Amino acid sequence: MAILKKEEAQALLKKVLNYSKADACELGLEGSTGGNIRYARNAVSTAGENSSMSLEVSSTYGKRTGVATINEFDDASLEKVVRRSEELAKLAPEDSEYMPPLGPENFTESITFNSDTAAINPEKRAEAVAQSLQIAKDKNLEAAGFLENSTAFRAIMNSKGLFAYNSSTDIDFSVTLRTKDGKGSGYVNVSYNDVRKFDPKTLSTVAAGKALSSVNAKAIEPGKYTVILEPLAAADMLGGLFRGFDARSAEEGRSFMSKKGGQTRLGEQLFNEKVTIYSDPLNAELPSATWNNEGMPLKKTIWVDKGVVKNLSYSRYWAQQKNVKPLPGAFRVIMEGGTKSLEDLIKETEKGILVTRFWYIRMVDPQTVLQTGLTRDGTFYIENGQIKYPIKNFRFNESPVIMLNNVEELGKPVRSGNIVVPPMKIRDFTFTSLSDAV
Amino acid sequence: MKRRDFIYLSGVGFGALMLPNMELFGNPIDPLAALNDGMDVGLKKQIADIAMNAAKSKGATYADVRIGRYLNQFVITRENRVQNVANTESFGVGIRVIANGCWGFAASNNVTKDEVAKTAERAVAVAKANAKIQGTPVELAPQKGFGEVSWKTPIEKNPFEVPVQEKTDLLLAVNAEAKNGGANFVNSMLFSINEQKYFASTDGSYIDQDIHRIYPSFVVTKIDKTSGKFQTRRSLSSPMGMGYEYLTPKEEEKVKGIVTRYKQRYDIMEDVKNATKDAAEKISAKSVEPGKYDLILDPSHLWLTIHESVGHPTELDRVLGYEANYAGTSFLTLDKWQSKKFNFGNKLVNVVADKTQPGSLGAVGYDDEGVQCGKWDLIKDGVLVNYQAIRDQAHIIGLDHSQGCCYAQSWQDVQFQRMPNVSLQPGKEKRSVDDMIKNVEKGIYIVGDGSFSIDQQRYNFQFGGQTFYEIKQGKIVGMLNDVAYQANTQEFWNSCTDLADASDYRLGGAFNDGKGQPGQSNAVSHGCPTTRFNGVNVINTARKI
Numbered sequence: 001m002a003i004l005k006k007e008e009a010q011a012l013l014k015k016v017l018n019y020s021k022a023d024a025c026e027l028g029l030e031g032s033t034g035g036n037i038r039y040a041r042n043a044v045s046t047a048g049e050n051s052s053m054s055l056e057v058s059s060t061y062g063k064r065t066g067v068a069t070i071n072e073f074d075d076a077s078l079e080k081v082v083r084r085s086e087e088l089a090k091l092a093p094e095d096s097e098y099m100p101p102l103g104p105e106n107f108t109e110s111i112t113f114n115s116d117t118a119a120i121n122p123e124k125r126a127e128a129v130a131q132s133l134q135i136a137k138d139k140n141l142e143a144a145g146f147l148e149n150s151t152a153f154r155a156i157m158n159s160k161g162l163f164a165y166n167s168s169t170d171i172d173f174s175v176t177l178r179t180k181d182g183k184g185s186g187y188v189n190v191s192y193n194d195v196r197k198f199d200p201k202t203l204s205t206v207a208a209g210k211a212l213s214s215v216n217a218k219a220i221e222p223g224k225y226t227v228i229l230e231p232l233a234a235a236d237m238l239g240g241l242f243r244g245f246d247a248r249s250a251e252e253g254r255s256f257m258s259k260k261g262g263q264t265r266l267g268e269q270l271f272n273e274k275v276t277i278y279s280d281p282l283n284a285e286l287p288s289a290t291w292n293n294e295g296m297p298l299k300k301t302i303w304v305d306k307g308v309v310k311n312l313s314y315s316r317y318w319a320q321q322k323n324v325k326p327l328p329g330a331f332r333v334i335m336e337g338g339t340k341s342l343e344d345l346i347k348e349t350e351k352g353i354l355v356t357r358f359w360y361i362r363m364v365d366p367q368t369v370l371q372t373g374l375t376r377d378g379t380f381y382i383e384n385g386q387i388k389y390p391i392k393n394f395r396f397n398e399s400p401v402i403m404l405n406n407v408e409e410l411g412k413p414v415r416s417g418n419i420v421v422p423p424m425k426i427r428d429f430t431f432t433s434l435s436d437a438v
Numbered sequence: 439m440k441r442r443d444f445i446y447l448s449g450v451g452f453g454a455l456m457l458p459n460m461e462l463f464g465n466p467i468d469p470l471a472a473l474n475d476g477m478d479v480g481l482k483k484q485i486a487d488i489a490m491n492a493a494k495s496k497g498a499t500y501a502d503v504r505i506g507r508y509l510n511q512f513v514i515t516r517e518n519r520v521q522n523v524a525n526t527e528s529f530g531v532g533i534r535v536i537a538n539g540c541w542g543f544a545a546s547n548n549v550t551k552d553e554v555a556k557t558a559e560r561a562v563a564v565a566k567a568n569a570k571i572q573g574t575p576v577e578l579a580p581q582k583g584f585g586e587v588s589w590k591t592p593i594e595k596n597p598f599e600v601p602v603q604e605k606t607d608l609l610l611a612v613n614a615e616a617k618n619g620g621a622n623f624v625n626s627m628l629f630s631i632n633e634q635k636y637f638a639s640t641d642g643s644y645i646d647q648d649i650h651r652i653y654p655s656f657v658v659t660k661i662d663k664t665s666g667k668f669q670t671r672r673s674l675s676s677p678m679g680m681g682y683e684y685l686t687p688k689e690e691e692k693v694k695g696i697v698t699r700y701k702q703r704y705d706i707m708e709d710v711k712n713a714t715k716d717a718a719e720k721i722s723a724k725s726v727e728p729g730k731y732d733l734i735l736d737p738s739h740l741w742l743t744i745h746e747s748v749g750h751p752t753e754l755d756r757v758l759g760y761e762a763n764y765a766g767t768s769f770l771t772l773d774k775w776q777s778k779k780f781n782f783g784n785k786l787v788n789v790v791a792d793k794t795q796p797g798s799l800g801a802v803g804y805d806d807e808g809v810q811c812g813k814w815d816l817i818k819d820g821v822l823v824n825y826q827a828i829r830d831q832a833h834i835i836g837l838d839h840s841q842g843c844c845y846a847q848s849w850q851d852v853q854f855q856r857m858p859n860v861s862l863q864p865g866k867e868k869r870s871v872d873d874m875i876k877n878v879e880k881g882i883y884i885v886g887d888g889s890f891s892i893d894q895q896r897y898n899f900q901f902g903g904q905t906f907y908e909i910k911q912g913k914i915v916g917m918l919n920d921v922a923y924q925a926n927t928q929e930f931w932n933s934c935t936d937l938a939d940a941s942d943y944r945l946g947g948a949f950n951d952g953k954g955q956p957g958q959s960n961a962v963s964h965g966c967p968t969t970r971f972n973g974v975n976v977i978n979t980a981r982k983i
Contacts (some may be wrong), residue, residue: 040762043571046541047568048543048564088468095519122567144762178762253622254659360892366668368980369983372889374898
């Protein structure tokens with residue numbers, strides 16, 4: 001029941017729409033099924049399976065909207081949820097920024113569903129975790145990890161005749177391996193749509209290697225260093241940047257995209273010319289649905305082209321105010337790179353620091369996107385093209401805008417969570433203090 | 439007005455309100471429906487008994503049943519617009535068992551006699567499956583049954599009984615005040631939470647609890663068009679374990695000074711007026727000269743430093759490694775506690791864990807595994823003396839009872855160890871904030887919490903704030919900008935040299951402390967007086983892009 005096919009979802013939503021008496025009605029139907037295993041101290045600590053489906057009905061009279069949801073699907077329940085949303089709409093305050101529903105649209109088929117991933121069962125999860133635990137045992141390390149997979153669908157329909165459907169599969173895995181004396185720690189974190197790319201043994205081996213090679217880290221002075229950021233670290237740094245690619249906050253003067261006199265940085269060379277960033281729902285590594293929750297098509301959108309800010313997103317309301325076309329926000333971002341491997345970047349570095357990942361990144365100043373955070377789970381000193389020794393973790397204070405200006409070299413991009421990024425070589429990255437944490 | 443819009447709002451980061459990143463796990467409901475009584479307590483007992491019997495008949499040696507109704511209301515506005523009014527309800531049952539020495543858990547939103555029996559059986563099946571790869575069997579600290587008991591947050595006015603219109607009127611008045619005072623933008627919101635929790639266990643407890651929390655807040659933004667600079671000042675309110683009475687100002691609950699701060703009653707109209715002035719002053723404040731300063735930290739700021747640097751490292755699950763893959767571990771390893779002389783801080787530093795403190799977010803009668811709540815020392819005269827533990831951890835630190843730190847964010851999440859209120863005790867000598875400032879030659883007085891970051895073992899941290907005042911030769915001489923301080927936890931707490939007395943003691947806190955995979959939120963308060971720390975490293979955070 002939790003995963004409906006396109007035709008089943010469409011039939012159900014049509015039935016619901018027939019109950020509507022409001023000026024406008026928008027429906028969202030979604031379901032998911034999946035499970036997870038959490039392990040720590042080399043044993044499973046919790047495990048669960050879940051499956052759910054729910055319907056959201058949004059009814060509008062004039063500019064008053066009410067929303068109700070339900071997880072029962074008999075006719076009486078379906079009518080009840082429509083009536084409930086209509087009652088709530090009548091009680092709601094007027095929304096001066098209300099936008100009426102969009103009409104029908106032909107959306108491109110997405111590539112987010114993978115049948116092998118959809119077939120994952122508890123045994124397959126346990127098998128994967130057992131492989132990870134075996135690596136911990138073989139290397140005399142302590143493992144803590146989390147494996148989660150899900151299959152989901154979402155369909156929307158509205159009283160203007162719009163209908164869209166998407167199904168997707170995801171698998172996420174992360175593991176931390178630590179030496180028993182607590183002096184070394186290594187980590188991996190991956191996400192895929194296609195489980196055939198998932199290799200828990202190799203991933204756990206990589207984490208184990210980091211744990212063993214990060215033991216007895218030396219302290220070096222904080223300061224400005226050339227850094228090689230592994231894709232996970234690069235993704236951590238960029239995570240907070242893209243919400244700023246929004247026209248409204250930029251034009252209101254409260255974003256790093258704002259300039260004095262009410263201007264924005266649209267069209268400006270804000271980053272190094274090696275930097276090109278876009279979203280593309282049909283990217284094979286990082287696919288997404290081809291429409292958003294309002295029923296707007298998601299298409300390949302260039303945000304930064306050779307360092308120049310090419311687009312800022314416009315909500316439908318803000319676009320109407322500014323008399324421009326609406327543009328959905330920076331979803332699932334892809335940053336271009338080169339062809340070099342991480343090892344190549346290390347080989348070409350005279351002196352520098354290799355960062356595996358960052359941790360606890362928080363915005364310090366939204367004006368400059370200055371962020372602080374720390375390195376974690378393996379930080380290494382590079383000299384004459386080789387990793388020389390592990391070093392103690394650093395706290396940094398750095399802005400991703402400044403960082404993307406100081407790009408020396410970009411490697412081959414890979415998916416890291418919900419972003420595709422290359423490994424990066426960055427000069428003058430600012431570390432401000434040392435941490436004893438392992 | 440849409441659920442998705444609300445979730446999106448929580449991501450509006452740039453200059454807008456920093457909304458707690460809370461999950462909305464309930465279904466939208468009519469605001470009046472929140473006032474329904476919900477399921478009768480007698481029926482809850484019958485259902486719980488059915489579940490526990492079903493679990494035992496399948497081989498469980500222990501079972502607990504949580505029947506929960508979780509009500510949330512969010513009212514969110516900006517300038518003259520009500521952006522969102524969301525009322526949500528979530529109702530269901532979570533059953534946790536021990537079978538073959540291993541935990542199992544299952545949950546259902548179908549709270550009927552048939553369904554709970556099946557859910558209990560699923561929980562036993564999960565336990566038995568996990569037992570095959572489990573190492574050491576679960577060892578529970580003994581817990582007596584309490585029979586049929588109840589506990590309620592002692593509120594004066596149920597927020598869910600206050601009409602939504604009254605709340606939107608208040609927030610729009612707050613926004614108008616800011617705009618009239620010259621603010622360019624203002625966002626405000628009011629969150630109300632009611633957890634109606636029924637807990638039963640095979641130890642013989644049937645515990646009915648009704649818990650309330652409230653959080654009014656705003657952020658004022660001031661923009662200087664000529665320079666292109668913007669500054670914000672957030673409210674000095676705190677999320678509280680209280681009812682709507684928190685929003686009724688009382689003079690005796692105010693702390694006057696360079697800016698008015700609040701104890702157990704909040705004056706939102708007064709605070710927004712002050713915030714609007716502060717935001718404008720911040721635009722032209724001088725940028726800090728980096729270096730060592732003596733810091734005077736107001737409770738509206740220090741609560742967060744306590745949370746991160748004392749609260750988290752004393753969580754026993756982190757110490758043991760259960761959070762190694764996510765939140766991290768802790769530098770307060772068992773050997774340091776065993777030594778009974780680990781010098782966590784200056785001898786002035788006394789920190790208690792407390793699940794009973796009136797008005798606090800952590801206050802409940804019983805935790806989510808039926809343990810009656812209490813109070814205990816974590817840091818005594820500067821020395822680490824205890825941790826935060828639950829029933830299956832108590833034996834590890836030689837306790838014959840749990841400390842009552844078990845919590846689940848909803849019926850459908852499994853309960854685990856969560857932070858109780860962790861609070862720094864006030865100084866014993868009579869001491870006002872003015873007395874403290876008078877003694878500082880070169881210092882910074884920090885009010886309100888800002889950005890925060892700490893490593894995974896809780897050694898190295900960095901904190902910002904809302905407003906920073908420069909102290910020179912015992913006097914406040916003006917406002918500073920671009921301030922953040924960095925320190926090592928142990929060095930920082932050893933640099934504590936002065937504490938205000940109990941008359942300055944206040945609570946701060948968070949609705950949304952995150953931990954676990956899948957993640958869960960916990961609400962927790964931290965009390966403290968204004969406190970001085972000597973020679974702390976202050977950095978300048980200004981950059982040019």
